[in-house]
Amino acid sequence: MDSIATQTRPPDEVVICDGGSTDDTVEIIESYADRLPLRVVASPGANISKGRNVAVNAASHDLIAVTDAGVRLTEDWLESLIAPLEENPDQMVAAGFFLPDTRTAFEVAMGAAVLPALRDIDPVSFMPSSRSVAFRREAFDQVGGYPEWIDFCEDLIFDFQLNALYGPFAFAPDAIAYFKPRSSLKAFSRQYYQYARGDGKANLFFRRHLIRYAAYLAALPVIIAAGALISPWCLLSLLVGCAYVWHPYRRLIDQWQHLSTAGKLTAVLLVPVIIVTGDLAKMVGYPVGVCWRIQNRPPDWRIK
Numbered sequence: 001m002d003s004i005a006t007q008t009r010p011p012d013e014v015v016i017c018d019g020g021s022t023d024d025t026v027e028i029i030e031s032y033a034d035r036l037p038l039r040v041v042a043s044p045g046a047n048i049s050k051g052r053n054v055a056v057n058a059a060s061h062d063l064i065a066v067t068d069a070g071v072r073l074t075e076d077w078l079e080s081l082i083a084p085l086e087e088n089p090d091q092m093v094a095a096g097f098f099l100p101d102t103r104t105a106f107e108v109a110m111g112a113a114v115l116p117a118l119r120d121i122d123p124v125s126f127m128p129s130s131r132s133v134a135f136r137r138e139a140f141d142q143v144g145g146y147p148e149w150i151d152f153c154e155d156l157i158f159d160f161q162l163n164a165l166y167g168p169f170a171f172a173p174d175a176i177a178y179f180k181p182r183s184s185l186k187a188f189s190r191q192y193y194q195y196a197r198g199d200g201k202a203n204l205f206f207r208r209h210l211i212r213y214a215a216y217l218a219a220l221p222v223i224i225a226a227g228a229l230i231s232p233w234c235l236l237s238l239l240v241g242c243a244y245v246w247h248p249y250r251r252l253i254d255q256w257q258h259l260s261t262a263g264k265l266t267a268v269l270l271v272p273v274i275i276v277t278g279d280l281a282k283m284v285g286y287p288v289g290v291c292w293r294i295q296n297r298p299p300d301w302r303i304k
Contacts, residue, residue: 006075049147049154063082066135071101077175093169094170096131105263107180111181112267133155146158153198192282193282195285202289
């Protein structure tokens, strides 16, 4: 809320959907009413998609910028995010960026292991998280908003539908939302289990998940067993391992400046642990989502 209130381009309105919080969340939000043109809309029991839809439908303007609870926005986030839409009336969607807001060695390792750096992004194909995205109301209405039948990956489905109708999004790399990575392996594994379960429910990334199963269930055990012998397989296993962690370690070096020497060593050791934990969580979550899809037969969301 503080970062929304200090934007270089003040918002014309701020609409927040509360999905049924039982603490003092609403009171804290409403305490900003003297600093922001603020409305809180209650929708008890709403999942993420419905909460987003309720807020967007309650808004009264054509250009909609979306972010999440629990993030910290750069001061020029809104200005940078909506600039492509204000400059080009034919542009329907603008994609902002997001970065980890890290403190501990674990959080730094987490961000490096699982989140792309700006140099990793292809602006033409980038699908933004709804931590940082803007669109015209016409585009939102055309795809029917966020899909309320799914609990996770709703923003990816929304992105794919918009991209199918309107083509590549305008990329606004300076519109950055900082968010807190999970602070434990348990919380992280649950998060990635839920993401993969959402992939299964929505029939997303089948080939990517299949490759992961093949690597862990077939290729890697063979390479590890062969690597125990003195043979060319030793070099192959080493090369495969290095390739798998190359980009995460490259990102780690960019992000660990505030850590002590002990913290840096801890982060180095944690990166492969986090990667493997996330992969295993996805391998468990994906078939659960597929089973749900078979039983519930959700709507075909893909635009032909």
